[in-house]
Amino acid sequence: MRVAILDDEPAELRRVEQTLEQMAEAGEQPWSLHSFERGEDLLRQLRRETFDLLILDWQLPDLTGLALLRWTREHMDAPPAAIMLTSRDGESDIVQALNAGADDYVSKPFRPNELKARVAAVLRRHSQPRSAAGEVQTFHDLTFDDAELTVTREGKPILMTEREYRLARCLFSNLGRPLSRDYLYERFWPNEETTSSRPLDTHIYRLRNKLGLTADRGWQLLTIYGYGYRLESVGTGNE
Known part of the structure; x- marks a missing residue:
């Protein structure tokens, strides 16, 4: 599981990393977390690498999380799942992000257990159908x-x-x-x-x-x- 996390606040990045590390420890498949403080840096990686999930802050000084989300939906044949994690929590903001292709929307300050639950739900929805034992x-x-x-x-x-x-x-x-x-x-x-x-x-x-x-x-x-x-x-x- 490869996850890209975008936030221009180092402390917030570390909080998200720590939360997802708990999910990685509990899962069977290793997780690889990649953190970015600039939208342009993540965009360059998206042109070169494969990710299963993006967790995106909205407001960044260069390329916003919303703009990056739109880019993945417009330019990638199979864009990764994406969750907006932002302090912008107005109804119009949530609608705008969901219409742009976000799979979920979590407001800051986030609660770790809620974020883990939402990440798990999004990954379930995006995962390819898997055979049950014996299927x-x-x-x-x-x-x-x-x-x-x-x-x-x-x-x-x-x-x-x-x-x-x-x-x-x-x-x-x-x-x-x-x-x-x-x-x-x-x-x-x-x-x-x-x-x-x-x-x-x-x-x-x-x-x-x-x-x-x-x-x-x-x-x-x-x-x-x-x-x-x-x-x-x-x-x-x-x-």
Whole structure:
């Protein structure tokens, strides 16, 4: 889980970080928190990196949180979830932010438990449908079983490691969404120091071959130069 926090007050940034760190400790998946005091700095990162959630202050000296929110909705194919966290709490402000694409609106000074609850609710709404234990999902001729961590094509199993399975599942759960290298490394190699892109590139190469991620089978796994990868469905729909 990669979260970007935007606030020009360092003390407020730290309060939000501490609140989200509590959520990260309680969750199964590692969280990566990235704090910004300038809207322009976050905008540059959004052009280069993948985030699951934005928490945005409204009033900043350069690029406001509202302007940045609008940019994500206008220029990103799959914009991350966004929560406005601001002292502007008038009804017209809330309506303006929600109309601009905010998923929720929290007024300052915030209560930590309320913020955690709202973050959890927004992430639930934005998360891709996940299979319950024992449930399977099919994409074209590939069937994923999250309980057994197996993939089959027309009933025939495809030999994969657990990491390969989870990486493939992430790509299929984010069809059409560009995923940055940093995002994938933080999610699948969280405790390993990587000095090159070779581990990820090697896994992508294996997935292309093992799963047949080619146009004739309805898939296109694109390398986005300087950014990462994007899996697209071509031809006959997603599932």
